Amino acid sequence: GNSVTQMEGPVTLSEEAFLTINCTYTATGYPSLFWYVQYPGEGLQLLLKATKADDKGSNKGFEATYRKETTSFHLEKGSVQVSDSAVYFCALSPLGTGGYNKLIFGAGTRLAVHP
Amino acid sequence: GAVVSQHPSWVICKSGTSVKIECRSLDFQATTMFWYRQFPKQSLMLMATSNEGSKATYEQGVEKDKFLINHASLTLSTLTVTSAHPEDSSFYICSARDLVDTQYFGPGTRLTVL
Numbered sequence: 001g002n003s004v005t006q007m008e009g010p011v012t013l014s015e016e017a018f019l020t021i022n023c024t025y026t027a028t029g030y031p032s033l034f035w036y037v038q039y040p041g042e043g044l045q046l047l048l049k050a051t052k053a054d055d056k057g058s059n060k061g062f063e064a065t066y067r068k069e070t071t072s073f074h075l076e077k078g079s080v081q082v083s084d085s086a087v088y089f090c091a092l093s094p095l096g097t098g099g100y101n102k103l104i105f106g107a108g109t110r111l112a113v114h115p
Numbered sequence: 116g117a118v119v120s121q122h123p124s125w126v127i128c129k130s131g132t133s134v135k136i137e138c139r140s141l142d143f144q145a146t147t148m149f150w151y152r153q154f155p156k157q158s159l160m161l162m163a164t165s166n167e168g169s170k171a172t173y174e175q176g177v178e179k180d181k182f183l184i185n186h187a188s189l190t191l192s193t194l195t196v197t198s199a200h201p202e203d204s205s206f207y208i209c210s211a212r213d214l215v216d217t218q219y220f221g222p223g224t225r226l227t228v229l
Contacts, residue, residue, distance in 0.1 A: 004158070036220075043119060043208070043220035044159075089159070101216050102149065105158040 002027045006090045006106035013080055013113050021075040021109045023064075023090035031092040033057075033066055033073040034103065038087045047075075047088070080113045087111070117143045119211050121221035128199055129229055136194045136224045138209030144189035145211035149218065150182075153206040165192045199228045 007022040025031065032051045036044040048057030053068035062077045073090060090106040118141040128134050138148055146167045151159040163184050164172040171184035181203075183195040192211075196203050204227050210218040 041222065043222045044210075045220070046217065101147070101212055101218065102161055102164060103159075103210075103218065104161070105151075107156065107158045 002031070002092060002094045002104050004090050004092055004104055004106035006088075006109055008107070009087075009110040011109060011111045013111070015082055015113055015115050016079045017113075019075070019077040019080045019084075019111070021088055021090075021111070023073045023075065023106060025071050025073065025090075025092050027071075027092055027094055029094065030068075031094050033064070034091040034093070035062070035064055035073070035075050036089040036091060036105075038089065038108075040086070044089060080111070082113045082115055085111055085113045117141075117211075117213055117217075117219045119209065119219045119221040121207075121209055121224050123224060124222065125225040125227075127227045127229065130200055131198055133195055133197045134199055134226060136196075136207055136209075136226075138192045138194070138211065138221055140190045140211040140213075140219070143211070143213045143219075145192075145213060146189060147212040148186060148192040149210045149212070150184060150192070150194050151208040151210070153208060153223070159208060162194075196226065199226070201228045204228045 003026045034049045035047040037047045038044045048059040050057040050066035056065045064075045087108045089108045091103045122137045148165040150162045153159045162177045165184045165186040167186045173179045186192040208223040210220045
């Protein structure tokens with residue numbers, strides 16, 4: 001089946017620290033991969049995505065590379081800010097399942113950045 | 116960007132009653148909306164895919180008679196939890212898909228059944 005596993009939080013960092021949130025997936029075929037972010041009191045927002053192997057998604061200083069050989073899509077940012085504090089969800093969209101664009105989410109990782 | 120709203124943001128009801136949750140796309144039309152359920156510290160679980168003008172497609176294990184979905188227009192989908200019980204207490208989130216297949220999420224509705 002299809003599933004997403006991401007590292008448990010919370011992740012607590014000081015401002016300007018380097019961030020990595022690990023995400024691995026299990027899927028048949030070639031899924032699309034996503035990172036969503038949820039700020040307090042708001043809905044999930046698409047942060048970045050990658051649709052094929054070796055693609056790199058990037059946005060707002062965040063990056064993630066689609067690694068088919070390791071079935072991973074780790075989220076990274078070189079220097080986090082307090083405003084990055086949120087919950088981050090890794091997700092995949094399987095292909096050929098009849099549920100076009102349905103998303104399967106990981107459990108979410110809470111990030112807290114302190115000044 | 117596109118905005119999706121949900122109403123109410125939270126609701127408390129007695130066991131055995133029904134609760135309706137609305138999901139609206141405010142500035143775009145959505146032929147497809149999705150309903151998710153999220154338990155504390157767990158991932159979002161897709162419950163059903165709601166298609167405008169047709170029956171919803173439910174995921175395996177989701178009771179369609181318990182969770183009634185109506186997608187009556189291109190900007191509105193409703194989820195009705197019928198005969199609610201305490202185990203239905205959860206955070207319900209909807210998303211709407213625009214014409215370029217991007218999903219926009221609502222802020223969620225917290226349901227508490229006493």
